[in-house]
Amino acid sequence: MTAVGIQWMRNRLSIVTVAAVLPLSAGCASSVLDPAEVTGPVVVGARDGADGALLAHLYAGVLRTTGIDVQVRDGLGDRAAALRSLDTADVTVVPDYSGLLLQHYDPGVISGDGTSGDAEDVFDALARALPDELTIADYASAQNRAVLAAGTELASQQDVAGLAGRCTDLTFVVTPEFEAVGGLEALTDNGCEPLSVERADPTEAFAAASGETVAGLTTLAPVFAEEGSGSDVVTVPDVPDRAPMEEASADAETPVFVAQNVVPVFRKDVFGEPQLDALRTVAGELTTADLAEMLARIDDGDDIAAVADTWLAEHV
Numbered sequence: 001m002t003a004v005g006i007q008w009m010r011n012r013l014s015i016v017t018v019a020a021v022l023p024l025s026a027g028c029a030s031s032v033l034d035p036a037e038v039t040g041p042v043v044v045g046a047r048d049g050a051d052g053a054l055l056a057h058l059y060a061g062v063l064r065t066t067g068i069d070v071q072v073r074d075g076l077g078d079r080a081a082a083l084r085s086l087d088t089a090d091v092t093v094v095p096d097y098s099g100l101l102l103q104h105y106d107p108g109v110i111s112g113d114g115t116s117g118d119a120e121d122v123f124d125a126l127a128r129a130l131p132d133e134l135t136i137a138d139y140a141s142a143q144n145r146a147v148l149a150a151g152t153e154l155a156s157q158q159d160v161a162g163l164a165g166r167c168t169d170l171t172f173v174v175t176p177e178f179e180a181v182g183g184l185e186a187l188t189d190n191g192c193e194p195l196s197v198e199r200a201d202p203t204e205a206f207a208a209a210s211g212e213t214v215a216g217l218t219t220l221a222p223v224f225a226e227e228g229s230g231s232d233v234v235t236v237p238d239v240p241d242r243a244p245m246e247e248a249s250a251d252a253e254t255p256v257f258v259a260q261n262v263v264p265v266f267r268k269d270v271f272g273e274p275q276l277d278a279l280r281t282v283a284g285e286l287t288t289a290d291l292a293e294m295l296a297r298i299d300d301g302d303d304i305a306a307v308a309d310t311w312l313a314e315h316v
Contacts, residue, residue, distance in 0.1 A: 038066075038068045038270065038271060038272055038275060041069040041070060041071045042060075042063060042068055042069065042070045042071070042092045042093065042270065043070075043071050043072075043073050043090070043091040043092050043093070044056045044057075044059050044060040044063070044070060044071070044072050044073070044091065044092065044093045044094070044095070045073050045076050045082050045085050045086060045090075045091035045092075045093065045094045046072060046073065046074045046075075046076060046082070047076055047077065047078060047079050047081070047082035047094065047096065048075075048076075048077060048078055048082075050295060050298050050299070050304065051144070051220065051291070051295060052082070052095075052096070053072075053074055053304045054291070054294055054295065054298065054304055054307065054308055055095040055096070055262060056072045056073075056074070056094075056095060057072055057304055057305050057307075057308035057309075058095070058282060058286070058308045058311065058312065059093055059095045059264055059279070059282060060072045061308055061309060061312040061316070062278045062279065062281055062282055062312060062316055063093075063275055063278050063279070065278055065316055066274040066275050066277075066278050067274075068275065072305075073085075073090075073091055076091070076094075079096065079100060079104060080104065082094050082096075083101075083104060083265070086134065086265060086266075086267065087131065087133075087134075089267060092266055092267055092270055093264050093265070093266040093267075094264070094265050094266075095262060095263070095264045095265070096262075096263070096265065097143065097144050097181070097260035097261065097262060097263070098119070098122045098123055098126055098139055098143075098259055098260060098261045098262075098263045099117070099122050099145075099181065099182070099258040099259050099260040099261075100180075100181065100260060101126055101263065101265060102122055102125055102126045102129060103182070105126065105129040105130060105131075106125065106128075106129035109125055109129065110122070110125070110258055116254035116255070117186065117254060117255045117256070117257055117258035117259055118241050118242055118254045118255060118259060119139065119143075119241040119242070119244075119259035119261050120241065120242050120244065120245070120246070121254070121259075122258060122259045122261070123136070123139050123259075123261070123263065126263070130265065132268075133267060133268055134265055134266065134267060134268065135265075135266065135267075135268050136263050136264065136265050136266070137263070137264050137266070137276060137279040137280060137283065138244075138263075138279070138280050138283035138284075139261035139262060139263040139283060140261055140262040140263070140282055140283045140284075140285075140286040140287075141261070141286070141287050141288065142261065142262045142286040142287050142288045142290060142291045143219060143259060143260045143261040143262060143288055144177070144181065144218045144219055144220040144260045144288075144291075145181065145218060145219050145257050145258070145259060145260045146178050146181050146182065146183035146186065146216065146217075146218055146257040146258070146260075147216075147217055147218060147219050147221075147235050147236075147238070147257065148160055148163070148214050148215065148216060148217075148235065148236040148238075149205075149206055149209045149214070149215040149217055149233050149234065149235050149236065150209050150210075150213075150214045150215070150233065150234070150236050151209060151210040151211060151232060151233060151234075152232050152233075152234055154211075154212075154214070154236075155234045155235065155236045155237075158236060159236065159237045159238065159239070160190075160236050160237065160238040160239075160255075160256040160257070161190055161238075161239065161253070161256055163192060163214070163236065164187075164190050164191040164192045165191075167187070167191075167192040167193055167194050167195070168193060168194070168195055169195055169212060170194055170195055170212050170213070170214050171194065171195055171196050171197075171198065171212060171213045171214070172184075172187075172194040172196070172197050172198070172213075172214050172215075172216050173197075173198045173199070173200050173204070173205040173208045173209070173213060173214070173215050173216065174197060174198070174199060174200075174205065174215070174216030174217075175199070175200065175201060175202050175205050175215075175216060175217055175218070175221065176199070177202070177217070177218045177220075177221070178205075178216035178217055178218055179216075181218055181257075181258065181260055182257075182258055183216050183218075183257060184197070184216070186256050186257050186258060187256070190256050194214075195212075202217055202221040202222055202223050203222070203223055205217060206221070206223040206231070206233055207233075209233045210232075210233065214236070215233070218260075219260075219288050219292070220288065220291055220292050220295060221292075222292075222295070222296055222299060224292055225292040225293055225295070225296040238255045238256050238257055239253045239254060239255045239256070240255070241255060241259060262282070262286060262291070263283075264279055264282075266279075278316075281315075281316055285315040285316070286311075286315075290311060294307045294308070294311060
């Protein structure tokens with residue numbers, strides 16, 4: 001494992017791990033830790049979209065390293081349809097983004113009960129919101145979070161929260177992905193009412209960012225995978241997430257935009273400890289830059305499974 005992977009590997013036990021360990025502490029044998037008890041095939045579901053398919057192949061590949069039979073099932077439909085397949089046990093695992101999963105299972109929880117958009121808060125709230133038969137493993141640093149891009153002069157003067165007082169003078173050019181992850185709602189919640197809002201694709205939105213125009217994108221926008229573009233457009237800083245497992249102080253600022261970390265949702269009592277360790281390997285290794293680079297290759301025509309296999313060969 002790389003140094004980055006070691007840094008991100010955490011000691012948190014997932015819900016299913018705790019359930020598996022408790023009987024052992026009482027002196028009872030537990031077959032859930034025996035990899036021979038994992039019967040196949042395990043099915044990893046892929047929601048619509050290249051990123052949904054890529055995440056499914058990444059998690060399927062890492063699970064195969066434990067010696068179990070794993071299949072990928074494409075074509076499940078949108079997020080809601082994919083999660084219904086998980087609810088009905090037609091699939092075993094569905095990887096997705098933490099904030100959008102939380103919105104699915106507990107709509108409005110972030111603005112409704114004081115839960116912030118911080119990665120740890122979102123993860124903890126998601127764990128509480130899941131149905132009893134489902135659980136999650138550790139999240140990866142890789143995410144598809146909302147982000148603002150602006151000309152260097154504006155971006156150097158303000159962070160995202162600080163833009164609130166200037167929003168009435170600013171035009172926001174936003175992508176559908178930015179809206180889908182709740183970017184506009186997050187700005188509104190922080191008192192940002194733009195002069196106007198326009199819609200565009202990521203390349204157009206990024207190119208429009210200059211002067212009094214701000215682009216609303218996500219961290220996986222293709223423009224962020226391009227190196228050496230020479231653009232004077234940069235991202236506007238947001239409050240960073242807490243480090244994993246770090247306690248939140250009462251007066252700590254939280255990010256404006258909701259965390260959207262990659263996390264697998266899966267059915268309880270299916271995996272043993274080898275599989276849980278494999279899932280944590282993705283959490284420890286997968287970065288946003290990795291995802292952006294892989295999605296750029298897929299957009300250029302590379303096969304999704306082959307792209308996933310290349311990453312797995314380098315990191316697992």
